[in-house]
Each structure stands twice: as structure tokens, then as C-alpha cells.
Amino acid sequence: MLKQAQYQASRKSCTTVLVGKAVTADGSTMIARNEDGGETPLPQRFVWIEANQPNTYQSELTDFAMTLPEKSFSYTSTPDAITGSGIWAAGGINSQNVAMTASETITTNERVLAFDPLNDAGIGEADFTTLVLPYIDSARAGVERLGALLEAYGTYESNGIAFADREEIWYLETIGGHSWVAVKIPDNAAVLASNRFNIDVVNLNGPDVLYADAVKSFIEQQSQTDVIDYEHINLRHYFGSYLDKDKVYNNPRVWLGHKLMGLDVSNVDPTEQDLPFLVYPDQKLNVHDVESILSAYYADTDFDVYHNETETGTPVYRPIGMNRNEESHILQLRADVPDSVAGIHWLGFGPNVFNAFVPYFANVNDTPAVIRDTPGQADVQYTYWLMRNIAMIADADFDFYQPMVQAFQERMQHAGDLFLAENQLAISVAELTTQNQQMADKYLQAANALLNELLNKGTGRMHLRFPMAD
Known part of the structure; x- marks a missing residue:
């Protein structure tokens, strides 16, 4: 059974961005997500997991256990630094240049959960990446493996999970305890997914949609018409929830993401309950555009978190970049480069408004200690905790420090x-590992310089001061 105390302590609520290869500036596929925790910091690590791990798995949150395939691929991931409540590997890229991010916490509705109840003895976000990413050689294979696991063992929560390879992006949402649906994202489309059921109009009879057998049974049970148009069916209407909370917590984030993708949202209400799942930006998006979306706090809008608060001092709408960002990743699979340098795990620790994302090669045999060995308590010798300290200082006097x-x-x-431009050719695993170390060192040095500047310039602005010196 689900160990509720451990689960609630580790539960995440996130924001996901997907960008098809025809929309990206360089033809790469990108899947990205903010991994958000609670009000207390939940430190994160960046690790490399070697191939052919032990073939038994035991969940720390439930009694679930299973035998895994003998053969597995190596992969990067960002697990929790504090152990005992599950792995929560979050996302990464394996040696076959397949990426996975898991997961986006979502909501379904009570009709679905009555038809297909959640299973407290099943699997969830804490397990998904570990059970799937080491065993797949394509994005579609990721959907098929996770879908089979969900149907066989069930899940205790509702989630959205994304997969990518160099050609395709797939997005899967769980519906009930054992049912799920996944869609292939068109090459010319992008997605901003928040904490509610996101998939809307699809062709259930088409080749770009996969789903559990129970999906059509539920639709037929709930449909108010004898003739169901499966080629233009809105799954959000059947499986999703339409809550007042969505109007301030979820929908405005989608509106903001669409705005930052270059879409005209001037006549769109941020609280709109049926904002589209797929959008088709006219402009090309690069990694830094995705970084800006993951860091967004409604700047240059009427809802700017730092300049337009409610009377209670809280933001009008839930921002994307916020205090609860623990780690954020952009998993980029580059086109027109050798396989060895195609997979780029862009990583940012702490609140995105104040951090910076930097690239790390996925085809390595270790990760730098300053991001691999994050301790459970504050220590600014490690990148996660250094960025947490910077965010605390900079947030307190935003306009001065920003x-x-x-x-x-x-x-x-x-x-x-520059790091990527200088490494476009095939490079050995050892050399890529060394390059990652140099990038981690450069980041830590620059972040320490920033902390020094904040302290030097901010000390004179402390409330506890007196301008006359003896």
C-alpha cells in the first residue's frame, strides 16, 4: 500500500514544455520540465546511471516489486538528494539518445476514477523513469513500455509523461488507475502542460494516438450520443476536471507559455478553461526561449509577480518560475551532429528566475561532484544550495538585485x-565527461562571483544599519 507520509513529503507539481523539431531553431527535439517541490527545499542531484543495473526493483513508497530486463542502457537523471522516499529520477537521456521526463502531476475527474480507480499498490512518479528510460530505444517504445506497466500494475496518481528521440516527441497522460492515452506531438507544434488533464482533441483511430483498451469503453459509457466521432474527440471533456483552482493555478501558466512562444493572446482570457493543448508557433524557438518560459513570472503583463500582487501579498496567478522550482531540465536531442554529442541535458537548480541553465552531455560515464553529490542540508560548495542562497537574497529586493x-x-x-559550438564533432565518452566537469566548474565559479556581488552591494541596504562610522 502507498506510504502516504513519504508520498506527500515528496509530491511534486510541475510545468512541462514540448517543442517539435520543425519549430526549433536547429531542428532538435526538446522536452522540458520544472520539477517543483513544497515550501521546504528538496535538494536534487544530477547523476549518470551505468548500464545493466540489477534486474530487481522494489518501490520505497508501495509494496510494488518487479523483475526488470537483464539488459539496460546507461542514462542521466536528477534524483532526490534525500533518500528513503523513492528515487524520483525526474528525467534524463539514455545512451540511445532517448529522453524522458516524468512527471507532470495532473487531475482527472471522479467519473473516470469511479470507472478505473487509482491503485495504492501500483507505481508512480517516484518509479517511472527508473522502470522505463533504461530499457527503450525510441520515444514510441517509451510509451509502449510505460503503457504496458500501467495496465499491468496500475498507478496511485494521475500524471503526464513525455518522451523524445531525435525524430519524435510523445506525451502520455494517465487517466485512471490502469488507463492512459498518448499522442505524438506534430513536428510543427509546441505544448505547455500544467497540473490538469491537458490532451484535448485527437483522432483516436489515427496512427499518432496510443491508448489503453479501457479508454473507448469509458467514452462509450459516458457518451450522450449514439454516434461517437472518434476522429475528432475531445478527451479533456471526458477525462479532465474543470476546477475553480485551474483558473488561477493552471490555465494562466498555459496562457503565459503561449504568449512567450510568440502567439497572440491579447484577446484570450488567462483563466480560460479550454486553452488548446497543441499550438503552432510562427517563430522558431531555441533552448533559451524554453528557459525563459520555465522561468516566467508574468513580467511585462498585468500579473507580474513582483509588481502586481493582491491585497494579501500573493501573486494574482501561479507563476511558472517560482520558489518551489527544485531542478529544471531541457532535454535536447540535436540534429545534424554525431550520435555521441546529440543528447544534451540542460540543467538548472533552484528557482529559475534567479538561476541559469547550462548544457551537459548525456553520453558520459560520470557527472561532476558539485552537482552529483548534493547533500541533504545547506552547503554552498554544491551548486543546488548555492543557487538556493542566491535566490533567497535576490528575491528579497528584486528590482535592486535583478x-x-x-x-x-x-x-x-x-x-x-560556446560550449556546444566548440563540441560539434564526435568525442569520446572520457572527453565528454571532462567537458562536463569544466562546465560545472565554470558555473560554480560564476555563481560564487554573483553571490559575492549580491553580498557586497546589498550589505549597505540592510535594515540593520547606521550610516555614521567610527
Whole structure:
């Protein structure tokens, strides 16, 4: 059975961004997500898991256990630094250049859950990446493996999970305890997914949609017409929830993401309950555009978190970049480069408004200690905790500190772009591991310089001061 105390302590609520290869500036596929925790920091690590791990698995949150395939691929991931409540590997890229991010916490409705109840003895976000990513060689294979696991063992929560390879992106949402649906994202489309059921109009009879057998049974049970148009069916209407909470917590994030993708949202209400799942941006998006979306706090809108609060001092709408960002990743699979340098795991620790994302090669045999060995308690020798400290200082006097933070972010964007530009050719695993170490060192050095600047310039603005010195 589900160990509720451990589960609630580790439960995440996130934001997902998907960008098809025809929309990206360089023809890559990108799947990205903010992994958000609670009000207390939940430190994260960046690790590399070697191939052919032990073939037994025991969940730490339920009694679920299973035998895994003998052969597995190596992969990167970002598990929790504090152990005992599950792995929560979050997302990564395996040695076959397949990426997975798991997962986006979503909601379904009571009709679905009565038809297909959640299973407290099943699997969930804490398990998904570990059970799937090491065993797949394509995005579609990820959907098929996870779908089979869900149907066989069930899940105790509702989630959205994304997969990508160099050609395709697939997005899967669980519906009930054992049912699920997945769609292939068109190459010219993008997605902003929040914490509710996101998939809307699909062709259930088409080749780009996969689903559990129970899906059509539920639709037929709930349909108010004898003739069901499966080629233009809105799954959100059948499986989703339409809550007042969505109007302030979920829908505005989708509206904001669409705005930052270059879509005209001037006549769209941010609280709209049926914002589209798939959008088709006219402009090309690069990694830094995705980073901006994952960091967004409604700047330059009437809902700017730092300048337009409610009377209670809270934001009008839930932002994307926020205090509960623990780690964020953009999993990029590049086109027109050798396989060895195709998989790029862009990583940011802590609140995205104040951090910077930098690239790490996935085809390595280790990760740098400053991001691999994050301790459970504060220690600014490690990147996660250093960025947490910077965010606490910079958030307290946003307008004063933000120019310094932005200068740091621009320096790291330039460093990341240069890092990839200089490594376009086939490189050995050992050399890629060394390159990652150099990037981690550069980031830590730049972040420490930023912390030093914040302290030097901010000390004179402390409330506890007196301008006359003896």
C-alpha cells in the first residue's frame, strides 16, 4: 500500500514544455520540465546511471516489486538528494539518445476514477523513469513500455509523461488507475502542460494516438450520443476536471507559455478553461526561449509577480518560475551532429528566475561532484544550495538585485552556447565527461562571483544599519 507520509513529503507539481523539431531553431527535439517541490527545499542531484543495473526493483513508497530486463542502457537523471522516499529520477537521456521526463502531476475527474480507480499498490512518479528510460530505444517504445506497466500494475496518481528521440516527441497522460492515452506531438507544434488533464482533441483511430483498451469503453459509457466521432474527440471533456483552482493555478501558466512562444493572446482570457493543448508557433524557438518560459513570472503583463500582487501579498496567478522550482531540465536531442554529442541535458537548480541553465552531455560515464553529490542540508560548495542562497537574497529586493542576476544569466547563456559550438564533432565518452566537469566548474565559479556581488552591494541596504562610522 502507498506510504502516504513519504508520498506527500515528496509530491511534486510541475510545468512541462514540448517543442517539435520543425519549430526549433536547429531542428532538435526538446522536452522540458520544472520539477517543483513544497515550501521546504528538496535538494536534487544530477547523476549518470551505468548500464545493466540489477534486474530487481522494489518501490520505497508501495509494496510494488518487479523483475526488470537483464539488459539496460546507461542514462542521466536528477534524483532526490534525500533518500528513503523513492528515487524520483525526474528525467534524463539514455545512451540511445532517448529522453524522458516524468512527471507532470495532473487531475482527472471522479467519473473516470469511479470507472478505473487509482491503485495504492501500483507505481508512480517516484518509479517511472527508473522502470522505463533504461530499457527503450525510441520515444514510441517509451510509451509502449510505460503503457504496458500501467495496465499491468496500475498507478496511485494521475500524471503526464513525455518522451523524445531525435525524430519524435510523445506525451502520455494517465487517466485512471490502469488507463492512459498518448499522442505524438506534430513536428510543427509546441505544448505547455500544467497540473490538469491537458490532451484535448485527437483522432483516436489515427496512427499518432496510443491508448489503453479501457479508454473507448469509458467514452462509450459516458457518451450522450449514439454516434461517437472518434476522429475528432475531445478527451479533456471526458477525462479532465474543470476546477475553480485551474483558473488561477493552471490555465494562466498555459496562457503565459503561449504568449512567450510568440502567439497572440491579447484577446484570450488567462483563466480560460479550454486553452488548446497543441499550438503552432510562427517563430522558431531555441533552448533559451524554453528557459525563459520555465522561468516566467508574468513580467511585462498585468500579473507580474513582483509588481502586481493582491491585497494579501500573493501573486494574482501561479507563476511558472517560482520558489518551489527544485531542478529544471531541457532535454535536447540535436540534429545534424554525431550520435555521441546529440543528447544534451540542460540543467538548472533552484528557482529559475534567479538561476541559469547550462548544457551537459548525456553520453558520459560520470557527472561532476558539485552537482552529483548534493547533500541533504545547506552547503554552498554544491551548486543546488548555492543557487538556493542566491535566490533567497535576490528575491528579497528584486528590482535592486535583478540586473546582477540577469548579467550572470547572460554570461552563462553565452558560455553554454560556446560550449556546444566548440563540441560539434564526435568525442569520446572520457572527453565528454571532462567537458562536463569544466562546465560545472565554470558555473560554480560564476555563481560564487554573483553571490559575492549580491553580498557586497546589498550589505549597505540592510535594515540593520547606521550610516555614521567610527
